[in-house]
Amino acid sequence: MEYDALSRPTFVEEDDGEIRETVYDGLSRSTLAVDDNGGSPHRCEFVYDSLSRVLEEQQNGRAISSVWNGGGKRVQCTYPGGRILGQSFDAIDRVREIRDETAGLPGRLVAASKWIGPGYLELRRRCGNGTTLTYLSQAGDADVGYDAVKRIVRLRVLPASPRSIARGNAAENEPGTGPRSRPRSQRRLTGAHQEPAQAPARVGRALARSEDADPLRLPAPQPPRSARRQRLRLRQPAVSASSSEKRRRIPPAVLLVTTASRTASRVTQAPYQRPG
Structure with missing residues (x-):
């Protein structure tokens, strides 16, 4: 690795021979980055x-340009293919709408979001194809999508037409069926299932989720399935006895290590035998 006079990395060579080079301007902003990408x-x-703020980014000559407002929010992005997307924000700088501003498609909606209170929890998202992602109840009068610590527990996708838009195997998308999962981890998804739609006017599929209630609780270790017990005997040092004292046996110290037990087993203690 090589650095310039300001201790900025300018040349990096990986163990596999890949090389990355970086050029900076007077404000220590990266103006050029080159990766040999394995010969390409x-x-x-x-x-x-x-x-x-980045006004233009060129990737192998293909430019992506951005327009920013006075508050530091990117309000427009133009892609190399000519597509232009514009964003609008609410009073607290959350994305309210994304529209396609490409010539010939003036203002076509891509997505529109509504939020819960002053935070960043999404309440409903309406997409340009007519589908709606919602965290509301079936009746639309209660927020049931989040738990007490703001984790997603339930969401519904409502199609634009009465037809279902669920993907995958048709049998798996029947009401009341669907994928279920129980991964073992901290603050991760522990269950997911599809719920049948209750109102005929809304034929969307609902996805219910459940997570570990205690985000700081580590999962209990699971023992292996082999059913056996190991007995480890800790030897004690020999104790010298005076001639006037009777020799006595020293009870052994026994450490039990339980790996798993489907059937109970009895462990007996053998008397300690003095060596020699």
């Missing part, structure tokens, strides 16, 4: 405004 070099160039 990939080149990225960056152009900034006076507030160090």
